[in-house]
C-alpha cells in the first residue's frame with residue numbers, strides 16, 4: 001500500500017490529499033504545524049470516502065513520526081503569495097520553512113521521492129535536493145504541469161473544444177520567465193498554430209504567464225489550489241503507477257539544453273524511481289534563449305536564498 005505524506009495542510013496540501021484519495025492512489029498523511037487543522041481536514045476527507053467510493057486512509061497529524069516510510073513526500077508548507085507580492089518576496093520565509101520540513105522528513109523516509117510545491121518553486125526544489133542529499137532523480141518540483149494545464153484550459157475556452165484534447169508543454173521556471181511553447185501545442189495532433197492566429201496565441205501565452213497572479217488578484221487572500229492540487233496528483237499517479245508519462249517538471253539539469261546545476265522546468269519521463277530521464281527537444285534559438293534567461297534568474301535566486309539562509 002503506497003503512502004504519501006503531504007506537508008502543509010493548507011489550501012494546496014488539503015486539495016492534494018483530496019485528489020490523491022479520490023484517484024485511489026495512496027494512503028495520505030497530512031502534516032501541519034497548526035494543531036487540529038490537519039486532523040480536522042483528514043477527518044472530513046475520510047467522511048467523504050463512502051460517498052466517493054474509495055478505501056484510502058487519510059490521517060492528519062502534527063507529529064512527523066507519523067510520516068515514517070513514505071513513498072512520496074509532497075512539500076506544500078509555506079506562506080502563499082498575497083496580492084502585490086512577487087514570488088521572490090516569499091523566498092526567505094519559505095526557504096527556512098522548507099529547510100526545516102526536509103530535515104524532519106528525510107530522516108524518517110530516506111527512500112522517498114520528494115515533490116516540491118512551495119514557491120518560489122524552482123528554488124525550493126533546489127533547496128530540497130541540497131538539504132536532503134538525495135540523488136537528483138528523486139527530487140522534483142511541480143510547476144510545468146500546472147502552467148501547461150492553464151495554457152490548455154485557455155486554448156480550450158478560446159476554441160470551444162474539449163480541454164482533454166489540448167496538449168501543451170510549458171518549460172522554464174515557474175514565474176514571469178516561464179517558457180510556453182506554442183510550437184509543441186496541438187489539438188489531438190493538429191498543430192495549434194493552424195487553429196489560432198499568432199496574435200491570439202500571444203495573448204493566451206501572456207494569460208498563462210500571468211495565470212497565478214490572475215487568481216491571486218481575484219481571491220484577494222491566498223493563491224490557486226484546485227489546479228495545483230490536481231497537478232500534484234497527476235505527478236504522484238505517474239510515479240506510483242510507473243506510467244513513464246512525459247511531463248514538464250522542475251528537474252535538475254546536468255548539461256541538458258546547455259543548462260547546468262539548476263532546477264528548472266524541462267520535459268521529463270516520470271517512473272517509480274522519480275525522474276527517469278530528461279528529454280531534449282530541438283528548440284529554436286529564441287526558445288533556448290528564453291529557457292536560459294529563466295534558468296539564470298532561478299540561479300540568481302538560489303544565490304540570494306543561500307545568503308539569506310546563512311544570515312538567518
Ligand code: APR
Pocket residue numbers: 007008009010011012013031032033034076077078079080081094097100101117118119120222223224225228
Ligand atoms: N511545517 C508544516 N507546515 C507548515 C510549516 C511548517 N514548518 N510552516 C507553515 N506550514 C503550513 C501552514 O500552517 C499552512 O497551513 O503550510 C500551510 C500553507 O497553507 P496555505 O497558507 O493555505 O497556503 P497554500 O495556498 O496551501 O500554498 C502553499 O504552495 O502553491 C504554493 O505559493 C504557494 O508556497 C505556497 C504553497
